[in-house]
Amino acid sequence: MKTILSEQQISLTVKRLAHQILEDYLQLKDTVIIGIQPRGVHLSDRIVHELSQLIPPASIQYGKLDITFYRDDIRKELHVPNKTDIPFGIENKNVVIIDDVLYKGRTIRAALDALLDFGRPAKVGLCVLIDRRFSREFPIQPDYVGRAIDTFSSQKVKVNWKEKDGRESVELI
Amino acid sequence: MRLSTKHLLGIKDLHKEDIQLILSTAAQFKDVLQRPVKKVPSLRDITIVNLFYENSTRTRISFELAEKRLSADTINFTASGSSAAKGETLLDTVNNILSMKVDMVVMRHSASGAPHFLSKHIPAAIVNAGDGINEHPTQALLDALSMTEKFGKLEGLKVAIIGDIMHSRVALSNIYLLKKMGAEVIVAGPPTLIPKYITEAFGLKVEYDIKKALQWCDVANVLRIQLERQNQPLFSSLREYNLAYGISRRLLESLGKEITIMHPGPINRGVELDSDVADGPYSIVLNQVENGVAVRMAVLYLLANREN
CATH class of the missing domain: 3.40.50.1370 (Aspartate/ornithine carbamoyltransferase)
Structure with a gap:
């Protein structure tokens, strides 16, 4: 096991990602943040918290998206759905999707499908904490990356969150 | 998490955990039904036949709507106007339908135990939509x-x-x-x-x-x-x-x-x-009635044929 990011590094990375998003979408004008259920939401919660220190919290539109019903592997494995909560329209908005780890790109493929059922966004960006590069199975690339790493398919990336796992770290197993 | 049964023949065969799983999944489907696009692609590769040997309004419409909201292909069979009126047996009718590559059977029948009988003879998953005076x-x-x-x-x-x-x-x-x-x-x-x-x-x-x-x-x-x-x-x-x-x-x-x-x-x-x-x-x-569609979506979603 190797630690890729420590608690302090995660905190700094989250700050940077929030600033980068704000740099592209000043004051988050016409922009919404969407975290992917279940584990991407821990990261999006933190990024939204960071953003709320930088701009008025009322101007942040933040939703959560569950992609279970849009997966392409339901014949192989049954997933239990989580709550989708998008209390605003995304028509003609800039959408920033947030997830913890980008690996094969299949989750994000499903997320794009799910998202389009809520309207036609002007633009969709992707923000991830960990990018397992060179392992994509779909032409999907992130716009905001915490840390890009090279991994074998036999390895696993585990992101631990304090509220869920009791400690904060990213590990390569 | 998955259901402990391959078919939904009756509540009798379910465990408490199965019921909880169906209800929590149904709650998420209920959310889907409130969206502008009330449809998900989950079962787009599944074909479902609705076999109704007995009259029904709510249940049949509800199942059909649930199937369509899950993007499944559906076929409707009602006993009147079919070969059942010519004396074809239940098993023959179902086997003929299944040979056209159907994955799931939703069935209502006036004989108690009809879906249980069917489940012993066919490979498709069966959902009981009411059998005689037994279960619904x-x-x-x-x-x-x-x-x-x-x-x-x-x-x-x-x-x-x-x-x-x-x-x-x-x-x-x-x-x-x-x-x-x-x-x-x-x-x-x-x-x-x-x-x-x-x-x-x-x-x-x-x-x-x-x-x-x-x-x-x-x-x-x-x-x-x-x-x-x-x-x-x-x-x-x-x-x-x-x-x-x-x-x-x-x-x-x-x-x-x-x-x-x-x-x-x-x-x-x-x-x-x-x-x-x-x-x-x-x-x-x-x-x-509103909850009927969400619950049936959950049942069909959780029972849809899987490789293992």
């Missing part, structure tokens, strides 16, 4: 979802099932489900419409005085008098039944407490339920 599992599940939404949980809830218990598959499925989920259940109605051994079989209390039953319960699930299944007179007239066992607004107001009224439909207005009760503020009949 998806109705019990949608009743459970409606009660959970209203009261938060089923455990400890006091439910009175009222009316034609004898001929009701809804009653049996509800009794199995409510017992498994820890609710308290009594049945009430005229003695001729209550099965003789129900107390021994389920440890249920039987109440013949409807007012006492209503006074005790939080929820009254009122059943339809199934005249089509009664081949001998079991009470003297519908009017007399209404006077002794029908639920009227005056009766509800005399209880001194608020109870919730459910009915699986179709309602015989003026027999088991008066119109001002069926359409009144205590009735959650239309919520039940």
